[in-house]
Amino acid sequence: MPAFSTIERLCADALVDAERRIETRIAEKLDAGARERLDGLLTKMLAGSISRFIWLRKFEVGTNSAAANRLLDRLEFLRRLNLDPQVLAGSQTDAEVGAKLLAAGISRQVYVQKIEEMTRNFICRTEETGAFVRLGGEMQYTYTTLDNFPVASPLIVTCP
16 A cells, blocks of 8 residues: 555645646536626625625624625525536546546545545635534535546534
8 A cells, every 4th residue: 555645645636636627627618608707706896895706705604694694695696697507517437536546556445535634624724614613513515426426425513
């Protein structure tokens, strides 16, 4: 079995490669109108000189109806973008994932554990989502292949 640092590096490389491929596949599926609407998220500024994109990412932990309404405003804005959900469909088939794991000498179990660890790290190190989990919330990501094979479904219930 390869050293842990080798497995970690290979998984990190695979994730970077997957992210690039996902971005390319998404961009190829966007029509001109969708590209224009998404570009507007970066170019249109709101009061306070922040872009619409930053406004969408800004998550405020709150316990009152005003905070809930701000979150609903963001969701409504995203719905109005009218993006086709199929644009975000999977990136690799199960056979492609299996072949890459085999070539790298990594078991599927180790791969899933690494996905779960990286998901936890991402959620917990992001200020807003980490705060949400520390306040008792739960977050779950479901990773599937292009052919809808379930890869991992980590449930994050605690953050340090």
